[in-house]
Amino acid sequence: MGAGRYLLAALLALLHYDLARGVAPLLCSSTICAINPTLNTIILEKPYCFYTSSSPVTVALYVARNSAESNKLELTNTYYTTDRGRSAPYVAATFKNPVCAGDPTTADIGEYVYRVGDNENCFNLKFCNGPLLNNTAYRFLYAFYDTSNVLLYQSSWSAPITTKQGKNPSSIDTWPGARSGGMIVLTSILSVLMFLLLAGLVAAVITSLMTQTKELEPTRHESRSTHVPQKSEGAAPSLSGSERYSTNPQP
Amino acid sequence: MKGNGGIRCFQVLLIIGNVVIGLAGLALTAECIYFVSDQNQLYPLLNATNNVDIFAAAWIGIFTGFAFFLLSILGIIGVIKSSRRLLMAYIILMFIVYCFEAASAIVAATQRDFFTRNLFLREMLEYYQNTNPSNNDQQSKINGVTDVWNRLMLTKNCCGVNGPLDWQNYTSEFRRTHSDAEYPWPQQCCVMNGNGEPLNLALCRLGAPGYLKLQGCYDEIAGPLMRHAYGVAWFGFAILCFAFFVLLATMFYWMRIEC
Numbered sequence: 001m002g003a004g005r006y007l008l009a010a011l012l013a014l015l016h017y018d019l020a021r022g023v024a025p026l027l028c029s030s031t032i033c034a035i036n037p038t039l040n041t042i043i044l045e046k047p048y049c050f051y052t053s054s055s056p057v058t059v060a061l062y063v064a065r066n067s068a069e070s071n072k073l074e075l076t077n078t079y080y081t082t083d084r085g086r087s088a089p090y091v092a093a094t095f096k097n098p099v100c101a102g103d104p105t106t107a108d109i110g111e112y113v114y115r116v117g118d119n120e121n122c123f124n125l126k127f128c129n130g131p132l133l134n135n136t137a138y139r140f141l142y143a144f145y146d147t148s149n150v151l152l153y154q155s156s157w158s159a160p161i162t163t164k165q166g167k168n169p170s171s172i173d174t175w176p177g178a179r180s181g182g183m184i185v186l187t188s189i190l191s192v193l194m195f196l197l198l199a200g201l202v203a204a205v206i207t208s209l210m211t212q213t214k215e216l217e218p219t220r221h222e223s224r225s226t227h228v229p230q231k232s233e234g235a236a237p238s239l240s241g242s243e244r245y246s247t248n249p250q251p
Numbered sequence: 252m253k254g255n256g257g258i259r260c261f262q263v264l265l266i267i268g269n270v271v272i273g274l275a276g277l278a279l280t281a282e283c284i285y286f287v288s289d290q291n292q293l294y295p296l297l298n299a300t301n302n303v304d305i306f307a308a309a310w311i312g313i314f315t316g317f318a319f320f321l322l323s324i325l326g327i328i329g330v331i332k333s334s335r336r337l338l339m340a341y342i343i344l345m346f347i348v349y350c351f352e353a354a355s356a357i358v359a360a361t362q363r364d365f366f367t368r369n370l371f372l373r374e375m376l377e378y379y380q381n382t383n384p385s386n387n388d389q390q391s392k393i394n395g396v397t398d399v400w401n402r403l404m405l406t407k408n409c410c411g412v413n414g415p416l417d418w419q420n421y422t423s424e425f426r427r428t429h430s431d432a433e434y435p436w437p438q439q440c441c442v443m444n445g446n447g448e449p450l451n452l453a454l455c456r457l458g459a460p461g462y463l464k465l466q467g468c469y470d471e472i473a474g475p476l477m478r479h480a481y482g483v484a485w486f487g488f489a490i491l492c493f494a495f496f497v498l499l500a501t502m503f504y505w506m507r508i509e510c
């Protein structure tokens with residue numbers, strides 16, 4: 001029923017004003033607002049070319065939860081009197097009807113869009129644009145009033161737009177999962193090399209011990225015959241010392 | 252050994268091998284010192300997640316690199332003198348240092364796998380501007396993480412780990428104390444002018460490109476850490492593979508000295 005009434009109103013508006021279009025508030029384009037909606041705010045495009053008139057026109061932005069009890073538009077409804085849009089649509093802001101003149105450039109993005117939920121401290125303001133709730137669907141509507149607050153035209157309600165819900169950081173799993181191939185290769189090769197080295201060390205010691213016990217005599221002779229001749233006379237004690245060295249590993 | 256020429260040739264090979272090990276050891280020390288000096292000052296990020304083992308690996312690398320250098324001198328002297336005792340000491344000490352260096356390389360390679368996006372993301376959400384520390388230790392970690400993140404986001408032109416959406420997709424300690432209306436993301440995420448002030452705070456809050464840094468900081472964090480850890484792991488590995496053959500040859504030489 002309600003939708004039919006708005007459609008009728010839109011048709012009437014169309015009949016009365018040729019330039020009016022049956023349109024609804026849109027989310028700010030993602031090329032301009034990269035992250036939208038956020039946890040507590042939703043950025044909307046301003047009603048460019050929704051309604052054109054030569055006389056001064058004020059636009060009121062109505063905000064309501066998708067589950068709002070009533071859809072009745074009241075200029076006196078505020079953020080607080082409607083329990084943040086739970087009972088009825090509230091007026092988040094009023095501003096001058098933007099001039100419909102070509103496409104707005106990205107230079108005046110701030111003029112081009114309106115951030116709902118922007119104002120945290122609005123105790124004394126007539127219209128409060130307070131933060132929206134997390135993970136809640138909202139609908140928006142632009143209404144156009146003349147200077148004596150007579151409703152000239154209203155857009156249709158936007159599709160429900162849901163604010164974000166932040167996940168708990170403790171739900172993030174930091175475990176790396178699968179191991180990288182490089183790490184596995186490196187670890188396994190190094191383990192094998194270390195094992196081989198240890199084996200080689202043991203083998204070297206054992207074989208040298210065995211060969212020394214077997215070939216003790218020739219070893220001693222050889223080493224003596226190569227080293228001794230120069231110092232055969234003068235260095236008898238040192239000779240016996242070196243002899244002791246070479247036989248040392250024997251036991 | 253049979254021929255004198257064969258011995259000489261073998262000795263020369265061992266000496267060259269030891270020279271290479273010594274110089275590579277010095278290079279390893281230098282590289283590990285570079286890693287430990289932490290040019291990008293990322294240590295607090297790892298410290299807060301108790302993932303500092305990679306620094307331990309680098310410290311071990313400093314020690315083993317220098318030990319390789321000293322032991323290679325010992326090895327050269329041992330080979331020239333053909334002293335069984337010197338060479339035995341060389342082999343045993345080399346084996347010990349070898350084990351240390353293998354541990355260092357394995358730790359570095361393993362720790363690299365831990366530097367995931369989620370690790371830094373969770374840490375950032377839980378530590379950045381946390382005003383509710385449970386003890387002094389946590390307080391110092393919080394200060395460290397907050398400082399590093401502020402510096403990264405300001406100087407590296409990035410925001411969050413994956414981008415500003417990190418501050419929206421997750422609740423965080425930052426969000427607990429900062430409203431979404433005023434700070435959808437930290438102010439450091441805004442593109443700054445020359446004076447270090449946001450170019451346009453309102454547009455930054457809208458998330459307009461050119462006023463908000465949209466790319467994440469993960470590459471700025473993990474990039475340097477990964478690269479350096481890669482060096483510690485694989486350069487160490489290369490040295491170990493080379494030292495393996497030199498050590499085997501030295502053992503062979505040791506067995507044949509007096510036969």
